Amino acid sequence: xxxxxxxxxxxxxxxxxxxxxxxxxxxxxxxxxxxxxxxxxxxxxxxxxxxxxxxxxxxxxxxxxxxxxxxxxxxxxxxxxxxxxxxxxxxxxxxxxxxxxxxxxxxxxxxxxxxxxxxxxxxxxxxxxxxxxxxxxxxxxxxxxxxxxxxxxxxxxxxxxxxxxxxxxxxxxxxxxxxxxxxxxxxxxxxxxxxxxxxx
Numbered sequence: 001x002x003x004x005x006x007x008x009x010x011x012x013x014x015x016x017x018x019x020x021x022x023x024x025x026x027x028x029x030x031x032x033x034x035x036x037x038x039x040x041x042x043x044x045x046x047x048x049x050x051x052x053x054x055x056x057x058x059x060x061x062x063x064x065x066x067x068x069x070x071x072x073x074x075x076x077x078x079x080x081x082x083x084x085x086x087x088x089x090x091x092x093x094x095x096x097x098x099x100x101x102x103x104x105x106x107x108x109x110x111x112x113x114x115x116x117x118x119x120x121x122x123x124x125x126x127x128x129x130x131x132x133x134x135x136x137x138x139x140x141x142x143x144x145x146x147x148x149x150x151x152x153x154x155x156x157x158x159x160x161x162x163x164x165x166x167x168x169x170x171x172x173x174x175x176x177x178x179x180x181x182x183x184x185x186x187x188x189x190x191x192x193x194x195x196x197x198x199x200x
Contacts, residue, residue, distance in 0.1 A: 002034070003034055004035075006031075006034055006035050006050065006054070006055060007035040007052075007078045008088075009054035009055070010054065012054075013053075013054060017031040017035070022052070023053055024046060024049060024050060026046070034045040056143070058102050067143070072097070072098055072099075072100055072103045073098075073109065073143075074095065074096055074097075074098055074108045074109055074110055074129070075092045075094075075095055075109060076092065076093050076094040076095060076096055076109075076110040076112055077092060077093075077110065077111055078092075078093055078111065078186060079093075079111065079112045079114040080111040080112070080113060080114065080128065080143060080151055080152065080153050083113045090179055092174050094110075094112075094127075094190050096099065096127055096129065096197065098129060104165075106133065107113055107131070107132040108129060108130060108131055108194075109130055109132065109191070110127050110128060111127070111128045111143065112125065112126070112127050112128075113125060113126045113127070113128060113153060113154070113157070113196075116169055117154075117167035117168070117169045117171075117172040118141070118153055118155075118167060118169065120168065122141070122153065122168070122193075123198065125198075126196045127196070127197045128143070128153065128193045128195070128196055128197075129193070129194045129195040129196075130143055130190075130191040130192065130195050131191055131192050132190070132191045133189065133191055133192055134188065134190075136156050136188060136189050137156070137158075138155050138156060138157050138158045139154050139155065139156070139157070140155070140192050140193075141153065141154070141156075141193040142154065142155075142165075142189050142190070142191065142192055142193065143189075143192075144149070144156070144187060144188065144190065145186075145187070145188045145189075145190050146175075147185050147186075148185075148186065149180065151190065153177075153193065154166055154167060154175065155167070155168065156189070157174075161179060162177045162178040162180075162181065162182055163182060163187065164175070165177075165187075
């Protein structure tokens, strides 16, 4: 973390916050805020100057700082069942942050898990970060739509005859669909799960 690095290196140099501030041309309060992690207003030129004073690689400060700035919020769209499919809920119930770098790879949304069929990998109450896509590979954890209105979170397995939607929890039977059923129901991939965030 940028603030932790600044604080540690400052102390290694035997500098007070006030002394470091004078070297940078800022007040003690600014240094205190930076070390506390409130770094949104640090100019790039100041970070470079700071790196020189503290004898730290500019990248060690810049990379972390730039990553902190590049954060986007995506909506959490209701709950997705990890069990028997139920009607999808699209009400926005919250928001999650993703990095700008991740956002550049596609369109994202988040869903809150309901059920235990994906345990021990994904738990009831976890929030899934999902990239919108209609295709996925065998082994991917996907959000799938069944009958055009029911959605579920499952691991995808493609077969010669169609596809299967599998649970990690062995107590749940797989959903098996022929190619004809995939077309007629239909069964569609809505997105691929990129990350599961545990909520305590």
